[in-house]
Amino acid sequence: MSRRFVAGETVADLIAATEAVNKMGIRVTVDNLGENVTNRDEALHSCKLYHQLFDEIEKRKLNANVSLKLTHMGLDVDEQLARNIVTELLQHATQNDSFIRIDMEDSSYTQKTLDFTRELHRRPEFKGRVGTVLQAYMKRTEDDAKLLCSEGIRIRLCKGAYREPPEVAIQEKSKVDENYVKVAKQIIKSGVFHGIATHDENIIRELKSWAIAEGVPKSAFEFQMLHGIRRDLQQQLAAEGWGVRVYIPFGTEWYPYFMRRLAERPANAIFIAKQLFR
Numbered sequence: 001m002s003r004r005f006v007a008g009e010t011v012a013d014l015i016a017a018t019e020a021v022n023k024m025g026i027r028v029t030v031d032n033l034g035e036n037v038t039n040r041d042e043a044l045h046s047c048k049l050y051h052q053l054f055d056e057i058e059k060r061k062l063n064a065n066v067s068l069k070l071t072h073m074g075l076d077v078d079e080q081l082a083r084n085i086v087t088e089l090l091q092h093a094t095q096n097d098s099f100i101r102i103d104m105e106d107s108s109y110t111q112k113t114l115d116f117t118r119e120l121h122r123r124p125e126f127k128g129r130v131g132t133v134l135q136a137y138m139k140r141t142e143d144d145a146k147l148l149c150s151e152g153i154r155i156r157l158c159k160g161a162y163r164e165p166p167e168v169a170i171q172e173k174s175k176v177d178e179n180y181v182k183v184a185k186q187i188i189k190s191g192v193f194h195g196i197a198t199h200d201e202n203i204i205r206e207l208k209s210w211a212i213a214e215g216v217p218k219s220a221f222e223f224q225m226l227h228g229i230r231r232d233l234q235q236q237l238a239a240e241g242w243g244v245r246v247y248i249p250f251g252t253e254w255y256p257y258f259m260r261r262l263a264e265r266p267a268n269a270i271f272i273a274k275q276l277f278r
Helices: 011-022 040-060 079-095 107-121 141-150 173-188 201-214 231-239 254-264 266-275
Strands: 027-032 064-068 100-102 130-135 155-158 194-197 221-226 243-250
Touching: 011 027, 011 040, 011 243, 027 040, 040 064, 040 079, 064 079, 079 100, 079 107, 100 107, 107 130, 107 141, 130 141, 141 155, 141 173, 155 173, 173 194, 173 201, 201 231, 221 231, 231 243
Parallel strands: 027 064, 027 243, 064 100, 100 130, 130 155, 155 194, 194 221, 221 243
Antiparallel strands: none
């Protein structure tokens, strides 16, 4: 089952999956699975692997950028270590005319992730080279989106996959969907290139119709989806001329990654089970 959603354990597995998706006219963001490393050596190993990814992307001329988690870069071990690693990776990304997406983690990391991203983006050499993720079920997201857009920072907007308390997160699905559409429209018209990450066909249909009615060009943003989920919809959107990017994870940490996600939120398990038949 995991092979459907994870490219494999090696860089070679990832490259093969990325090339296959690119051949369908679909962009990719790659991610080495892992989070919450517990020591400096693990963080430096993660850094080395991401440098290898940038080299492979450049060498093979893949239409791909990278996503990473700050805790995978050592944030819990030493914040300065994480800062140094991501800065080094951003220098590599800039050299290759590429981009790094700093993934959002649970709410205990939200402010640090945003501060980290904004700090890096302020550096002239990294402007437009680093972005982050906002989750529509978080009550603070609308305000965070306005702030990031005002600074020209690229956002991936998703609904949210972590179990969060009602103090910080919207609990009702219909209200999450409503907030998602509201924030999506807000950021699409900001003039900054963003990623609209959803597999919800109703939301996609609404945003497509709205964008056409508002005269928003198809090149102004992209839809983003997970590897192996709604492949039919990914190809349909690409065929219609919309930008599409697929998130392809790989690595030896695929099992704990899936178990954590499924344990945190049972709805994730139901969602994944449904995709096996799509």
